[in-house]
Amino acid sequence: MTPDATTLIVVADGRRARLLEQTRIDGPLHDRPEWLADVKEHHDHAAPSHITHSGDARDRAEKAFLADLARRVEALMAKHGLDQVILVAPPRALGHLREALSAAVAKKVVGSDAHDRVDATLITLESVVHAARFASAA
Numbered sequence: 733m734t735p736d737a738t739t740l741i742v743v744a745d746g747r748r749a750r751l752l753e754q755t756r757i758d759g760p761l762h763d764r765p766e767w768l769a770d771v772k773e774h775h776d777h778a779a780p781s782h783i784t785h786s787g788d789a790r791d792r793a794e795k796a797f798l799a800d801l802a803r804r805v806e807a808l809m810a811k812h813g814l815d816q817v818i819l820v821a822p823p824r825a826l827g828h829l830r831e832a833l834s835a836a837v838a839k840k841v842v843g844s845d846a847h848d849r850v851d852a853t854l855i856t857l858e859s860v861v862h863a864a865r866f867a868s869a870a
Contacts, residue, residue, distance in 0.1 A: 746794035746825040802832035
């Protein structure tokens, strides 16, 4: 493990995302909202969200959003020479995100956390990233 590896932390919930950068392992996290400038939420307005059969529409919108996010992650990895990726998302969104990642990016995933943490503080996310690294090393 290289201590000066730069890691991209992807925090998503299927509708929203945050991208953070960690320039060395267990170093501080830096929010990078500018890296999400053209990743937009996806909505399916065919059915109101309170109607039960709209689950399919929400699932399609979530998959489309996470596919766009995965493409953005791949572009950022190449542009900024990022070494590793850690994924943080609720279980279903995490699965969709993993499916959408290219093989090259998937090989750089060094840990994950299956929880909704889009609104978490930087201090909480630093603990989550540390735990994800520790869990994948065990």
